[in-house]
Amino acid sequence: xxxxxxxxxxxxxxxxxxxxxxKNRMTRLAQLDGIDIRVVAPIPYFPRWLQSSLIPDHxxxxxxxxxxxxxxxxxxxxxxxxxxxxVGMICYSQWMARGAEEVVRRLHAERxxxxxxxxxxxxxxxxxxxLGERLKIPVIITARGTDINLFSRxxxxxxxxxxxxxxxxxxxxxxxxxxERIVELGIEPAKVAVISNGIDRDTFFPMDxxxxxxxxxxxxxxPIVITVSALVPLKGIDRxxxxxxxxxxxxxxxxxxxxxxxxxxxxxxxxKHALTNRVFLVGSRPQWELAAWYSAADLFCLASSxxxxxxxxxxxxxxxxxxxxTDVGGVRELIAKPDHGRLVSSSSVESIARGIEIALxxxxxxxxxxxxxxxxxxxxxxxxxxxxxxxxxAIDGACVS
Numbered sequence: 001x002x003x004x005x006x007x008x009x010x011x012x013x014x015x016x017x018x019x020x021x022x023k024n025r026m027t028r029l030a031q032l033d034g035i036d037i038r039v040v041a042p043i044p045y046f047p048r049w050l051q052s053s054l055i056p057d058h059x060x061x062x063x064x065x066x067x068x069x070x071x072x073x074x075x076x077x078x079x080x081x082x083x084x085x086x087v088g089m090i091c092y093s094q095w096m097a098r099g100a101e102e103v104v105r106r107l108h109a110e111r112x113x114x115x116x117x118x119x120x121x122x123x124x125x126x127x128x129x130x131l132g133e134r135l136k137i138p139v140i141i142t143a144r145g146t147d148i149n150l151f152s153r154x155x156x157x158x159x160x161x162x163x164x165x166x167x168x169x170x171x172x173x174x175x176x177x178x179x180e181r182i183v184e185l186g187i188e189p190a191k192v193a194v195i196s197n198g199i200d201r202d203t204f205f206p207m208d209x210x211x212x213x214x215x216x217x218x219x220x221x222x223p224i225v226i227t228v229s230a231l232v233p234l235k236g237i238d239r240x241x242x243x244x245x246x247x248x249x250x251x252x253x254x255x256x257x258x259x260x261x262x263x264x265x266x267x268x269x270x271x272k273h274a275l276t277n278r279v280f281l282v283g284s285r286p287q288w289e290l291a292a293w294y295s296a297a298d299l300f301c302l303a304s305s306x307x308x309x310x311x312x313x314x315x316x317x318x319x320x321x322x323x324x325x326t327d328v329g330g331v332r333e334l335i336a337k338p339d340h341g342r343l344v345s346s347s348s349v350e351s352i353a354r355g356i357e358i359a360l361x362x363x364x365x366x367x368x369x370x371x372x373x374x375x376x377x378x379x380x381x382x383x384x385x386x387x388x389x390x391x392x393x394a395i396d397g398a399c400v401s
Contacts, residue, residue, distance in 0.1 A: 001031070001389065002036045002111055004104065004137075006128040007119035008096075008145075010041035011071050012078065014061040017284060020198050021311045022119050027072045028198075035386065036104055039076040042127075044083035079103045090156045093123035093164075104131050113137050113309035113391055115169070121147035122157055126164040127164040132347050138169035138396040140389060145174070145329055146365025148181050148235070162186060170392030172385075174309035175330020193388050196330070196377035197309045197338025199318045204291050206320040206370050212296035223252040223360050226297040228290060228312045229304075231260030231281070236303030236326065236346065237267060238262075243303075243353035245273040249360060254279045254301075257293060294319035300358050305346050307331055317341075320366030324355040339367055 005026055005164050009019030030037040046063040068077050083092065107113065116139045118128035125141035132139035143166060151157050162185050165171050171192045173179035179192045190298025225244075229235040237256055244254050256266075256279070263281060270279045283295065294300060300316035300323045307329035314334060316323055323341030325331045335341045344355035 001034055001386075001393075002114045003038075003117050003389070004107060004113045004115070004235075005037060005039040005041075005117045005119070006100070006104075006131070007039070007124050007246065008042055009037055009119050009124075010076065010271070012041065012043075012065045014065050017286065019119075020287060023072060024198070024378045025381055025385065026117075027074065027305045027377065028378040028384055030074060032382060032386055033300055036111070037074055039071065039074055040100055040107070041076055041078055042081050042096050042124075043078045045080035045099070050162050058243040059333035077103050077107070082345060087238060089123075089154075091306065093126035093130065093160060096123050096127035098332060099237065100127065101131060101134070108135055108137065108396055115140060115389055117389070118142070118168075120144055121164060122151050122161050125168070126160045129164045129167050133167070140170045140172065140392060141168045142172040142174070143163060143178055143180065143182060143308070146306055148173075148178055148185075149306050149308075152181070152185060158185075163385055169396035170388065172388065175333050177330045177333065178189075178308055179236070185368055190297055191392075192209055193384075195381060195384045195388065196333070196376065197313075197314060198376050198381035199305055199312045199374050200287075200312050201318070201374050201377050203287055203316045204294070204318040205374065207292060207295035209295055213380065216292055216296055218255075219253065221251075223249055223299075225252060225298045225299045225301050225356060226255045226257060226293050227301050228257045228293070228301070228315075229302070230258050231256070231262040231359075233262065234305050236305055237266055239346075239349050239352060240301060240303040241266065241269050241273065241279055242349040243356060244275060244279055246350065248357060252278065252356075252360065254295075255282050255293065256280065257282045257290065259284045290315065294321045297321050299324060299356065300341075301352070301356060302326060303346070304328055304331075309334070314376075317369050322359055322362070322364045322366075322369060324352070324359050326352070337372075339365065340372055 005237045009022045011018050046059045048063045051060050065078050079100045082095040116132050117130045118125045119142045121143045128139045131342045153159050165187045172195050176194050179194050182192050183189050294316045302325035309330045326346035327343040328346050345351040
């Protein structure tokens with residue numbers, strides 16, 4: 001089966017940790033017999049020669065990304081497409097399809113594409129459906145969270161999401177909660193498979209907590225809470241900082257691993273609450289280092305206002321770390337039992353603070369948490385994906401004939 005992965009959520013030379021959950025799924029799928037994978041990962045156009053420090057760094061980095069590269073051994077192409085920031089969102093999928101069409105046509109001519117595997121319903125999924133219809137290639141769309149939970153509420157975007165999901169040969173949701181939202185949009189339930197994210201057991205497993213703290217130069221005695229997140233509003237890092245200010249445990253420390261546009265605002269908030277010796281913005285860290293952070297922590301906390309199937313929750317639990325998380329999206333499906341963590345309200349800072357306090361006071365069985373978190377590997381996910389693709393391609397072919 002020749003699969004073309006079509007997604008803007010894919011690592012590149014400038015952003016090696018970007019879209020890592022898509023990469024993990026597809027690299028494992030590529031290892032299965034009879035599977036050939038190529039990736040088209042469209043990039044918003046920005047002039048390469050314009051590298052002034054006055055230009056936001058993320059735009060300069062996009063301009064430096066190569067047109068073609070190998071990512072984890074997979075041939076990856078980065079066609080450029082027009083994007084007008086903050087305006088014109090209704091045109092994004094058409095622009096993306098237009099920018100990628102020449103590359104997709106060439107790849108199809110070189111080695112026929114059996115299916116386009118698109119990630120994110122809009123703009124990626126709708127763009128993929130436009131290309132699939134032009135080239136007569138079936139398309140499978142994986143919905144991941146914000147595309148359905150937020151974008152489908154936008155009056156001008158909603159019809160395009162519905163059209164893409166209906167015209168696609170199949171739809172994958174990363175949680176049951178997300179499937180329910182998709183079905184509410186009028187999509188046939190039998191067409192939507194729930195296939196959650198997996199875990200890399202070779203990377204995420206329990207380490208000795210004392211050794212992990214020594215290696216990371218962390219206080220051996222303080223209660224430590226960590227979160228792994230982009231510094232963007234929907235991840236609720238500001239609410240988490242507010243919760244730290246309310247904690248009765250004044251020795252507790254929070255380490256925020258990740259980067260993003262909210263850094264300056266969050267640093268100001270930390271200073272405002274006099275938390276500079278208790279809350280630390282660590283920045284991005286490679287996947288292999290995250291396991292040490294999870295293992296070193298007493299608790300992992302997720303404060304998002306929206307989620308699909310957050311891999312960071314699975315990773316933390318695979319390392320034996322209990323989780324306090326806001327009850328949004330598919331998170332409830334991950335923290336299925338009170339033995340694994342606690343669910344709190346996303347709208348209440350007090351609820352988050354109280355959840356952290358109770359979790360720090362609880363006696364957790366970290367071995368049991370690890371066994372649960374590491375139960376579903378990316379290899380398991382890859383086999384599920386392969387079976388689903390084969391079934392939906394067969395159904396689509398029967399319908400066409």
